Amino acid sequence: MVYVPDSVSLLSGKNALILFFGVYLTVVINLIRKYRTFDIYLFFSNDKSKRNRSIRRFISGFIIIDVMPILWFLVLYTFIIPNQPGPFPIMAAAFAALSILGFARILHSVIATEKHKKFYSDEDFNIVMSKWGRGDDPDNSFKAHFITGFSYLIIFPVIAYLIVII
Template identity: 60%
Template structure:
């Protein structure tokens, strides 16, 4: 006897949001490594300035890379992504998850722009910027990164919302 099975179950938009958000959260954490925000071993440094800088980076990183994205996930889950099954809710979830990249832009703007002396020694900052090949970048300002971060946090959820309201039976 042959039993035929069909795949008739799709992810809901909310299920897809959980999946995609996890992937993008991993990407944001990976991108944030270059800022050395979780160098917790420096908390025990004998150099008080390095200790203070690492503590400041950790606090800012914890807020911008861990706490804020979790709150943002709740906003997307509750207000933006439809709970229905189908291709459009899944696509909406994918677009909404692009927005999490805005938090990495904010992190860059806070710790690695014109006020970097609160987070890095001059040597650490030169090494950090030199690794990117951006030693004399005049556009490395907080406003530029904050504006880009806001674009991510506004545009992609709006696109996701409009994709999510497309009727499933077109």
């Protein structure tokens, strides 16, 4: 007869962070589709302004959605989440991974607010805003979205840290 303790966890906090971070990164990538950030085929457009706008969106999206989350993952993995099994490290990993949703808000603040003319023509911006579901929302400002996104990057890791020290 094999004895298995009741509280066996196959996931450590760091393993759970990898899992949750991957799931939430997939959600973020799905959320940003409406911004047409990675329309690489427009790099070859004959319209110079369309080409330049798509290159700006791509560079912004690549830095904010690809590079920054990887660096953020490294911070969470190294400094916040313990490599211990159990429910508290796994819960901490889930909360810490939620912080990645802030990068979608930050991307919105950079490319889809009042300074959108560098990234979209007026017609394209109206299409993006209609997909966002808010149209001509007067509260669609850089400040509102950036602060919200940055708050995600602070609040959820703090919650994770507090769970870890319990």
